[in-house]
Amino acid sequence: MAVEQLRGARRLVVLTGAGMSQESGIATFRDAQTGWWARYTPEELATPEAFRSHPARVFGWYRYRAVQALAAEPHAGHRALAALERRCGDGFLLVTQNVDGLHQRAGNREVVELHGSLHAYRCAACALPYRGHLPVEQAVEAGEVAPPTCGVCGGYVRPGVVWFGEPLPQEAVERAWAAVAACDLLLVVGTSAVVYPAAYLPALARAAGAAVIEINPEPTPYSTHVTLAWRERAGRALPAMIEALAALGRS
Ligand code: NAD
Ligand code: ZN
DSSP: OHHHHHHHOSSEEEEEOTHHHHTTTOOOTTTOOSSHHHHSOHHHHSSHHHHHHOHHHHHHHHHHHHHHHHHSOOOHHHHHHHHHHHHHGGGEEEEEOOOSOHHHHHTOOSEEETTEEEEEEEETTTOOEEOSOOOGGGOOTTOOOOOOBOTTTOOBEEEEEOOTTSOOOHHHHHHHHHHHHTOSEEEEESOOOOSTTGGGHHHHHHHTTOEEEEEOSSOOTTGGGSSEEEOSOHHHHHHHHHHHHHHHHHO
16 A cells, blocks of 8 residues: 555655664664763753853764764665655655765755754854864764864854754755645654654645655554554665565556
8 A cells, every 4th residue: 555655646755763774773862772862861962052061072972973874874775765766756855854864875865954964064153164174083982072163263163963942944944844735645754753843744744635654663643643654664664665666667
């Protein structure tokens, strides 16, 4: 049934969350019982206030995650989404809450990063993008890393991610919301959909009359509202979908 809906869809939006990257070895936010998410609360690591009071702790944590993301490889599910984009052409948009860049590395082109990127840095004071060298060796787990300073105003350089309490990038929101309001299928993969405003997107799709398919091994708060909840890992479900689509195309 998922495959038939996918085959019939002219405008397809895929929404991904941290669960999408889990099989690439990147810990999800809520599942992580060890490491940084367990040692500190999100407020101590992922807010502008945290960066102001402990810049080296926060910058070190993001450098660690950036280096970890670069060392990770996209999995078969990421590659299946790239194949899906090639198949759909213009009618495809990938909206991600992930900041690790794995979708782009797998070959997706039309990607909206709702929460920014671990690989983009800017001045926290004047917002100038920072393109200086950041040594990989600095970024070891538990290590504090002093942020570099901006060449123009001397402010601290910060990661280009969205922190709690900050607004999402407006252009990204407009593009994602417009695409979801106009899609006929929303595929939701690996997100617990508890972080707003991204969590509104499944409801927006339903209100617009689109089908919503969820791929997640666990139930989520919106599972009961979707057209189809497929309890499977992204790395298995997505390649299976693409294979079934290709088989239908051959028949
Ligand atoms: P979340 O941690 O709240 O939820 C992850 C969801 O993925 C859960 O529902 C879980 O059941 C599911 N899941 C786990 N393994 C899966 C798999 N193999 N296949 C499919 N689903 C799987 O994550 P969220 O909803 O994305 O929200 C957390 C926030 O933390 C986001 O804002 C995100 O930006 C950020 N974050 C990003 C990354 C990343 O970039 N990889 C990692 C951690 C957190
Ligand atoms: Zn500056």
